[in-house]
Amino acid sequence: MMKTVRNDFPILNTQINGRPLTYLDGAATSQKPWPVLDAVQQYYLTENANVHRGVYTLSEVATKSYEGAREKVQNFLHAPSSRNIIFTRSTTESLNWLAQAYGPTVVGQGDEILLTYLEHHSNIVPWQVLAQRVGATLKYVKLTADGQIDLADFAQQLSPKTKIVSFAHVSNVLGTEAPVKEMARLAHQVGATVVVDGAQAVAHLPVDVLDLDVDFYAFSGHKMLAPTGIGVLYGKEVLLEQMPPAQYGGEMIEEVGLQSSTYQELPWRFEAGTPNIAGAVGLGAAIDYLEHLGMAAIAAKESDLMKTAIAELSTIPGLEIYGPVDPADRHGVLSFNISGVHPHDVATILDQAGVEVRAGHHCAQPLMRYLGQAATVRASFSFYNNQEDIVRLVQALKTVKEYFPND
Structure with a gap:
């Protein structure tokens, strides 16, 4: 199946600046296969209606598709119930x-x-605001020399004062995987709640929230083949029950009076207003597609790509790779710089060759400062990439060296 998988992604036939598209920005958003595109179109063509509110057939069909997607997410994460999925x-x-x-x-x-230096701004700024609001303190776990979480420092920083520990399952800059299960075990020993940002993990690794024993797990559909605008929050039921809604309005209510209201049971109390029904349908189709390929086969394909990419880029003079050099220690993401060349210049030259990479701080400025860099070039791989994509990347990087021959 992996040999023909590119045929499922129509955008890969696109030309960029007269060159075949080499899309290496899956960490920002993944491309979408035909089964996902077809599922979304089919919903709008044959099922489009609001959910939960109508007793007529079309609404019941739409509701079944929407709640069916929730059950697919539940099974994908190995969650105990669809009540855990928001x-x-x-x-x-x-x-x-x-x-x-x-x-x-x-x-x-x-x-x-307690956070780590690997975090995306989305897993820093909300906690900063909370800390400022209640008078709490933010602390950060150090990294090892090759950019992995320093588990000894993590354990040392935990204390009875630690109420929330939040960290990325996989770094969006270095591709390093956190030792989630061990971190959760240590955090729970001091009574802390464990929050995991799974945005960069779900498209590359099997995720079992019960085995990991995390309290909350968050991810986005668009990084795992689904449409934009659909995300997921998994939570342990006992914690979701004590958590007040973040939004209020239609759909999440049970009874509304003039002075007070009561709310729906889980998970609908958290889903105020008309939801992204088509997005959920697309997410369900994306999960079907990933499971059909098999997460083990996906991981093996991406590991081979990473091994080749690291080996080839390591031969380019003046190119420095950040994070682990062992392909087994990173997933999907390869960040680097070329000495004397700004990352934006590198990305611009690569774009001329149809090679699409990300350049900048990747919404991880604390990590950039930790690395002593203002920005990096990031090439991120998905299972629909192939060895030819790496060849084009390397050729384009050699062109960069020709533009800047003295650096």
Whole structure:
């Protein structure tokens, strides 16, 4: 199946600046296969109606598709119940809801929130705001020399004051995987709630929230083949029950009076207003597609790509790779710089060759400062990439060296 998988992604036939598209920005957003595109179109063509509100057939069909997608997410994460699965707009919204609604119920003045230097801004700024709001302190876990979480420093920083620990399952800059299960075990020993940003993990790794024993897990559909605008927040049921809604309005209510209201049961109390029904349908189709390929086969294909990419880029003079050099220690993401050349210049020259990479701070400015860099070039791989994509990347990088021969 992996040999023909590119045929499922119509955008890969696109030409960029007269060159075949080499899309290496899957960490920002993945491309979409025909089964996902078809599922969304089919919903709008044959099922489009609002959910939960109508007793007529079309609404019942739409509701079945929407709730069916929730069950697919539940199974994909190995969650115990669909009650654990809340649809949001994105990882960012999921994390904001936790910081705004759940955070104040457990974090107070003098308490501590523990993050790492690997975090995306979406997993920093909401906690900053919470800490400022309640008078808590933010602390950061150090990294090892090759850009992995320093587990010894993590354990040392935990204390009875630690109320929330929040970290990325996989770094969006270095591709390093956090030792989630061990971090969760250590955090729970001091009574802390464990929040995991899974945005960069779900398209590359199997995720079992029960085995990991995390309290909350957030991710976005658009990084795992689904449409934009659909996200997921998994939470343990006992914690979701004590968490107040982050939004209020239609659909999430049970009874509305003139002075007060009561709310729906889980998970619908958190889904105010008309949801992104088509996005959920597309997410369900994306999960079907990933599971049909098999997450083990996806991981193996991407590991081979990463091994080749690291080997080839390491031969380019003046090119420095950040993070682990062992392909087994990173997933999907390869960040680097070329000495004397600004990352934006590198990305612009690559774009002329049809090679699309990201350049900048990748919404991870604290990590950039930790690395001593203002920005990096980031090439991120998905299973629909192939060895030819790496050949084009390397050829384009050699062109960069020709533009800047003295650096």
